[in-house]
């Protein structure tokens with residue numbers, strides 16, 4: 001098991017945002033976490049990345065306890081996050097953003113290799129290498145955020161609502177890219193409100209409601225589940 | 236008219252020292268998003284360190300300089316760890332009050348030390364750095380003047396290169412824009428902020444060396460007015476901007492020198508205030524300062 005989350009509870013002050021959540025991600029999979037606004041999706045990703053600390057429960061990466069590991073070390077261990085709203089460094093160039101993505105790595109040759117991979121995956125970033133990131137379009141910013149995460153050569157990539165604010169055409173493009181990133185060996189934990197798209201590429205999925213997992217299973221089973229259809233697929 | 240060039244030289248000297256202190260303000264503000272009110276007092280600590288090393292311990296000059304830089308860097312590091320880090324994430328007002336507290340604490344400790352050791356707060360250096368002088372027409376420029384200008388220019392360029400070209404510099408820019416996103420890159424935010432304080436304090440130490448070489452005195456309160464003017468310089472140039480801090484420092488220094496030299500005697504005493512009038516006018520015209528950028532902060 002690559003990532004294993006067990007009985008996780010997270011509080012903001014006295015408010016329990018995540019209640020006893022357990023799920024796991026196997027190597028090579030795409031796992032989707034779907035849920036409405038405020039369900040706690042971002043909180044779970046932030047807790048995995050170490051930006052928010054858990055009240056109780058455990059998070060393990062390849063069997064190793066990382067619940068209390070500081071955020072900057074978690075990246076080094078192989079977890080990269082593409083945060084909600086992209087959070088690229090808008091004052092820096094595309095190239096500088098990508099270099100920051102490789103902050104934890106030391107071998108310049110390996111970094112250059114990753115850079116080539118990212119540029120071939122996102123040719124538009126290569127064209128705009130020296131552009132100030134804040135002036136990129138929304139879609140380009142999403143690509144930069146993903147490219148930046150790939151620069152750390154992660155074992156697992158956490159994606160928080162990559163489709164947010166993008167046109168339907170671009171959403172399809174982004175999902176194709178996620179699939180292809182997964183094909184080339186990176187495990188993916190995908191958080192989405194676009195449940196239809198998420199379920200179409202995920203192996204397994206979990207449904208989160210007000211901090212609790214209420215449903216989980218194979219994607220094709222969830223797509224046909226009546227309550228999922230009604231609440232998340234608009235059918 | 237014959238006062239013009241010497242006044243300009245005075246202004247450049249004063250302004251360069253302001254600039255070095257303003258660099259520390261601007262870096263700490265830009266990266267840690269806090270106003271380190273005690274920063275000015277670091278140059279006072281640096282100056283006392285020099286005084287003790289030179290006058291009492293008779294150490295060689297080069298060693299004295301290294302000790303002053305080390306003492307200030309360690310002080311900056313400790314102050315951040317003990318006083319500011321525990322308050323990270325709490326209200327900016329709490330941090331500001333703490334910084335003012337640290338400022339008074341340092342001043343009082345220095346006062347206590349100077350009074351017990353020397354019986355008096357204000358102390359004078361014998362001139363410890365003689366680098367000759369250059370006479371052009373009837374204008375004399377001393378070697379110390381040149382040293383001050385060159386040091387400031389070199390440090391400004393060095394800092395810009397450091398921020399732009401090194402990994403640590405890039406980490407600072409990342410922390411400055413979005414601490415959370417920086418952590419997601421693997422940047423150790425606490426360490427980056429510590430480094431920022433250490434560099435800022437080391438620059439203040441260099442400022443204290445240049446100040447002592449030129450003006451040859453030290454007293455416990457010297458840092459506070461100095462600090463406020465350097466802070467004004469940082470704001471004038473656009474807080475967060477490195478060249479802005481230097482340009483702001485030089486402009487404030489020149490304004491001060493000219494108002495001291497040319498205003499009539501009775502108004503002259505208010506020359507300290509004059510720089511602030513210019514600052515206020517500047518902020519009305521361009522609220523972000525001369526080279527400041529409009530930034531949107533993320534939560």
Ligand SMILES: Nc1ncnc2c1ncn2[C@@H]1O[C@H](COP(=O)(O)OP(=O)(O)OP(=O)(O)O)[C@@H](O)[C@H]1O
Pocket residue numbers: 012017035036037038039040041042043044084193
């Ligand atoms: N920093 C915070 N302080 C207090 N409460 C918070 C904080 N961050 C999130 N919350 C609360 O925790 C709950 C879960 O928020 P979270 O951002 O994880 O939801 P989400 O599923 O990602 O929602 P969305 O789809 O809108 O992004 C919400 O009720 C939110 O108000």
Ligand SMILES: [Mg+2]
Pocket residue numbers: 041042043084160
């Ligand atoms: Mg969210």
